[in-house]
Each structure stands twice: as C-alpha cells, then as structure tokens.
Amino acid sequence: EGVVFEADLANLSEFLPGFSGRLAGGGRFSNAADGPRVELDVRGRDLSWADYRLAGIRAVSTPGPDAGRLAALRVELEHLDAGETHVDSGVVTADFGRELLDIGIDLQIGERHLVARLPGRVSNPEEFWRDWTWSGRLEDLQFVSEEGPLLTLTQGGALNAGSEIISLQRICLEVAGRADACLEADWSAGSGLVARGDMQQIPL
Secondary structure, eight states, X not given: XXXXXXXXXXXXXXXXXXXXXXXXXXXXXXXXXXXXXXXXXXXXXXXXXXXXXXXXXXXXXXXEEETTEEEEEEEEEEEEEETXXXXXXXXXXXXXXXXXXXXXXXXXXXTEEEEEEEOEEESOTTSOGGGOOEEEEEOEEEEEETTEEEEEEEEOEEEEEOSSEEEEEEEEEEETTTEEEEEEEEEETTTEEEEEEEEEEOOO
C-alpha cells in the first residue's frame, strides 16, 4: 500500500537550480494509523553545490518502529570536498519523528576520525524544508588521529542550525589529551563566524 515512486535525474540542475550531478532511486510513501512512513533508497554521483563536491552518495530510509520514530535515515558519503576540507568517507544517520531529529556523524578525514552525536528536533517543521531550523545539543564529539585523541568533548552545549545561521552555546573540550578549552560560536551568512573561547588548563 502507499505511493511508490522512482526517479532518474541525469541532470539535477533542471530540478534544483545551483545543484549538479545525477540522482537515481526510488521508495514508498504510506500513511499508517500512527503517522506517515517513508522508505527510500537513492544513489547519487558527481554532485556539486556552491563550494561542495561529492563523488558519491547513497541515502536509505527505513520506517521507524513506532509513532515517536517515523523513519531512520542512513547516508553514506564518498569523497566530499568542502572548501579546503576533504572527507574520504562518512556515514550520517538521522532518526526522524514528530518531536525529534537525532543526528549521528562518523567521518574519515585522511588519517583522522570524527564521531559526533547531536540529539534534537526541527523547531519549525511547518516551513519549507530549506528554511528549517534544527535545535538540539552537541552531546558527543571525538576527533582522533593515529597518534591519539585530538579533541574530546567534556561538556556538551546547545546548538541551533539553519541555512543562514548557526549558534553554538558554550562547550568544553579536552585538547590532544593535555589541555582543557571551552568555546562558543555564532555564524551567519551575512557576518561570518564569531567565536569566543578560553583555556581552562594548560600543562607546562
């Protein structure tokens, strides 16, 4: 039951101005008694938008177990370039529900490995998706190299993120297993990044 859909977009720019590349896949949308269900399996190649380049992507969505979690999304990334940053591979997961949007991030950046967990929700789901604002917390962050930990989150903080603005309240980190630092930051498309921080402990 439900609506089954398939798509093969050889030229993504015809549907999303500013984007390029190819997307292909399909899925099913159904409306269960406790809410909508979405199944999705989409692959993309040679995608780009602004300064972002992505060699490959696969997004798979499976129905959630209950009304609180309507869908579980897993996105696999291959060779992402964002400005001067290159990500070899990565996995981003998201649990969707009426009251939640929990995000997990696992990235391989050369010889470094980044893992983060951000529970939260979309605060304005009635708006068009490009105008959504995600509100939640940075609760886990680990950034390690072959030599050992580079950054480890010791105190989480609130985080709000949208297409035009990002705000991170005070968080604290252990740096390279030796120093303790705390910071907060704000970014907007108009004024750029403003960050404030302090070192709590520096071994001599």
